[in-house]
Amino acid sequence: MSDKVRLGIIGTGGIAGSHLGGYKALVDAGYTQFEIAALADVNDEQRARFAAKVEELFGNTPAQFRSAEELAEMSDVVAVDICTPHAFHHTAAIPCLEAGLDVMVEKPCGITIKATDRILQAAAKKNRIVAVAEQVRRGIKSRCMSWAVNEAKMIGDPRFLSVMGLGTWDFAEVTKSYAMQWRMLKLLTGGGMIFDAGAHFADMMYYLFGDVVDVYAWLGCFQDITINSTELGPRPMDVEDTWTSVIRFKSGMVANWTWSFAAPGEPVAAQILYGSGGSAHDRGGWMHTFQNGADLTLADGTKKSYEEIEKEYRAQLSPETREALFPYGVENDFALECWDFIDSVQKRRKPEIDAETTKWTKSICLAAYESSVCGKPVTVRDVHDGKVSAYQDPINEYWGI
Numbered sequence: 036m037s038d039k040v041r042l043g044i045i046g047t048g049g050i051a052g053s054h055l056g057g058y059k060a061l062v063d064a065g066y067t068q069f070e071i072a073a074l075a076d077v078n079d080e081q082r083a084r085f086a087a088k089v090e091e092l093f094g095n096t097p098a099q100f101r102s103a104e105e106l107a108e109m110s111d112v113v114a115v116d117i118c119t120p121h122a123f124h125h126t127a128a129i130p131c132l133e134a135g136l137d138v139m140v141e142k143p144c145g146i147t148i149k150a151t152d153r154i155l156q157a158a159a160k161k162n163r164i165v166a167v168a169e170q171v172r173r174g175i176k177s178r179c180m181s182w183a184v185n186e187a188k189m190i191g192d193p194r195f196l197s198v199m200g201l202g203t204w205d206f207a208e209v210t211k212s213y214a215m216q217w218r219m220l221k222l223l224t225g226g227g228m229i230f231d232a233g234a235h236f237a238d239m240m241y242y243l244f245g246d247v248v249d250v251y252a253w254l255g256c257f258q259d260i261t262i263n264s265t266e267l268g269p270r271p272m273d274v275e276d277t278w279t280s281v282i283r284f285k286s287g288m289v290a291n292w293t294w295s296f297a298a299p300g301e302p303v304a305a306q307i308l309y310g311s312g313g314s315a316h317d318r319g320g321w322m323h324t325f326q327n328g329a330d331l332t333l334a335d336g337t338k339k340s341y342e343e344i345e346k347e348y349r350a351q352l353s354p355e356t357r358e359a360l361f362p363y364g365v366e367n368d369f370a371l372e373c374w375d376f377i378d379s380v381q382k383r384r385k386p387e388i389d390a391e392t393t394k395w396t397k398s399i400c401l402a403a404y405e406s407s408v409c410g411k412p413v414t415v416r417d418v419h420d421g422k423v424s425a426y427q428d429p430i431n432e433y434w435g436i
């Protein structure tokens with residue numbers, strides 16, 4: 036085995052903390068092929084707190100920097116894990132790639148398609164890896180449900196998926212935190228929850244059902260609030276809090292995805308997949324399809340709980356598949372995405388989820404925005420190929436992408 040991967044983390048906020056938990060779970064399981072050697076964050080206090088946590092969990096003191104450029108230039112890391120807001124994915128990734136570092140970028144890997152392309156071009160020039168931190172499909176419950184649906188065919192051939200989440204979320208209250216402020220401004224986030232949490236939904240759609248042909252969507256914003264943005268100053272929230280959409284797959288499958296954070300009264304949360312032989316009712320209330328497993332109702336009325344399905348899944352796993360999907364016995368999704376990155380850096384192999392893959396999955400989300408602008412269905416391919424970009428154009432113009 037080659038030397039330990041000296042790793043930097045850029046952006047030490049909320050999700051970086053979950054990654055840290057993932058790295059710790061790897062060490063606890065006996066995987067010690069990395070060292071968190073450097074951190075970068077524009078927020079000095081946040082970064083110092085994170086450095087103290089690294090020291091507490093791993094026993095070493097990481098070097099600290101204010102920017103990706105400084106970290107790339109002055110530290111001795113060979114790989115970085117980028118956990119910044121979406122507008123700063125490409126600005127963090129590109130200098131690191133240019134300095135010859137491999138990168139893992141949090142989903143959705145670039146604020147627009149053009150931003151992803153810039154990252155891919157920088158990686159190609161230096162022959163570097165761009166992994167994407169997308170964890171939902173990697174956990175045992177998602178893997179198990181993918182097996183139940185696509186291999187064991189427990190509900191027959193998938194026909195359609197219906198996703199509805201209706202309720203209220205008071206953005207005026209939640210946007211007091213930095214992490215929610217940037218999420219409410221298109222220039223910083225690239226789109227609202229269709230693009231943010233929707234990145235997980237889109238990845239699971241692609242993982243479970245394959246290519247999406249097109250998306251037709253309506254989206255709107257009923258909440259009228261001002262965001263006091265650290266980066267942009269006071270501005271009106273300008274991303275969706277409500278949407279309804281139809282997603283058509285190449286396989287013939289279809290999904291409807293309807294959501295609102297501005298629906299007072301009776302809340303609804305349901306995600307149900309129907310196949311020719313029954314249905315799978317997702318246990319989660321969020322957009323992370325199958326992350327919490329699902330319960331089946333078969334055509335003859337028979338019920339099968341997630342626990343029964345997982346028992347069957349574990350029983351049929353070969354030692355090779357078990358080791359490939361859950362190395363070191365790790366079943367935690369964040370730990371598995373961190374392992375995949377470190378292992379791909381060491382072995383110079385393709386990570387399971389890379390920037391090319393997520394360019395397709397983010398195109399599913401972006402097709403919803405582009406459809407809402409032009410008022411008709413938009414193909415995922417046209418978004419992916421940059422032929423349709425009216426929604427994204429102002430973002431690219433603002434940041435000079």
Ligand SMILES: NC(=O)c1ccc[n+]([C@@H]2O[C@H](COP(=O)([O-])OP(=O)(O)OC[C@H]3O[C@@H](n4cnc5c(N)ncnc54)[C@H](O)[C@@H]3O)[C@@H](O)[C@H]2O)c1
Pocket residue numbers: 045046047048049050051075076077078081101102103118119120121123127141142143168169170213214215231
């Ligand atoms: N995989 C998941 O389940 C999941 C969950 C939440 C967030 N995310 C993703 O993680 C990323 C970060 O989200 P978060 O919730 O951790 O946000 P956050 O606001 O909690 O943290 C972002 C951090 O980046 C820092 N930062 C901002 N600009 C920077 C720059 N130019 N250079 C260096 N540091 C900078 C901020 O100071 C902050 O500490 C996003 O891509 C988001 O979509 C993924």
